[in-house]
Amino acid sequence: MTSTLAAVAARYRRPMTLGNAVLDIHPTAMVAGITALIVVGLVSAGWVAPLVVSVLFVVIAFLAGRGRSYLGTILKLWLAVGLILFVLRALLVKGQTVLVPLGPIAITREGIQDGLRFSIAVMAICGGVTLFFAIVSMRRLMLALERIGVSPRVSYVILASFQAITDLGATARVVLDAQKARGIEAEGNVFVRARAFFPVLAPVFLTAMSATEERAIALDARAFNNPGRHTSLLDLKTWTGVDTALVAVAAAMVAAAVAGGVLGWF
């Protein structure tokens, strides 16, 4: 046996670790934590709480070793989504205190406050979702869900759906390259690219549909339909005290935020 193969096999014999304390938190505990932070950010009335939550997400990403890529993605989202939402709300929400009159519309103090509150809340959701995809391994999450009774079929459908996005992109690139090789112009401004891209969609989806049937047969060949108990090559780390503490804190935060919202603390 080669040393590489032996090392790989030895790795699978041990409980799965991603080499980082944050990444190794049980995936369901991680989902509970991220969800709780989003809820806290949304329930509180002002824009400070969602902003703090957004900053916390960045901190968590850095602790997980995914900070740079997370920060890059989230900054783009703030610019592309957050800014537009803020400007639209600031312009369109009516208020008493007019700061800048702009003909039929006006920028008001209330509009700016509402814009800040709304856009930061939306960005807290975006931040949480982005963090989820950055630090939660879907494979580990599905494995954890299978352990608590979710069918492997459901788990496959979810994992395959995510993979399908990558596959569709790859197929589209292949078809586009083939089009370019035949002399069709696919580089240039937005209109040129769009003119080259839209005709590609039909072959891309047809290819995906025909591949789906063959892939189903290939999975059947791997006993996917076997009704007996399925096992797993990966050994998910057992639930630890840290995971319990995280879920408890998450539950307490959500309870406090909801109670605070109902009782008017914020």
Added chain:
Amino acid sequence: MVLAALKGVGFTYAYAEHPALVDVDLQLEEGLLHGIVGLNSSGKTTLCSLIRGVIPHFHQGDLTGEVTILGRPLLEWDAAELSRTIGCVFDNPFTQISGIRDSVFEEIAIGLENLGVPRTDMIDRVERVVEQLGIEAIVEKNPNELSGGQRQKVAFASIVAMDAPVVVIDEPTSQLDPEASEAVFEIIDGLKAQGKSIVLAEHKIDLLAQYADTVTVMHAGTVVMSGPTRDVVGSDEFGSYGVVAPEVTELGRRLAAAGRPLDRLPITRGEAFDEISARMRSTHAH
């Protein structure tokens, strides 16, 4: 026991205008390596799908005649039972990968996970198969990023790992170089030595002639020849269905046409080596 018995079998895929199989009569025995050859669209893949039960369990269409697999009518088998009993590798390597595993090691283990094999046994079996197929170098790679040939090997490895008593393989070497093709055939030969029954559709007739116990020739959706490899591949009729005979068989025929026939028409390189060596020895002796 008979592995597969087909009597008067016809099959037309749903929405197809022409039948893919027409009046097929065939009997394949257990424990042997059965080769299937024929031109493109001659019905090889459909025959493999039928023996594996993909038809009619997945591919809908009009199936006529009688199909018996391991002594039971095909329609009495359920899909899960078939997948445990008959492993299969199909010809398109790009759809043989699950798409949901992060490494080749994990990909090969999928079938074992579905069969409920305990983790320790699973890891041992995957290790053995990886070594057997010589794919140690790609064991950590993402299966979605492999070349066609590598995917083909991984798909094959996955089925070998499942250790089914019957294996149906459709053109396993279509994307492989000659050396890798030979290696795959050696593994298939090893599976046969373990007592497995194998049905192998393949274009590489030289390798098939060397390893297969029987050869079935498909033409226009029907079986036109079937029998022991030597009888089929060495027959004059073999070439009349568009299938090219092994190079050494062609050499033997040309020597015969030139008035210098070998004692026995070779169908494998080994036989050709023996025959030509004997000829050279007798020439030197005279």
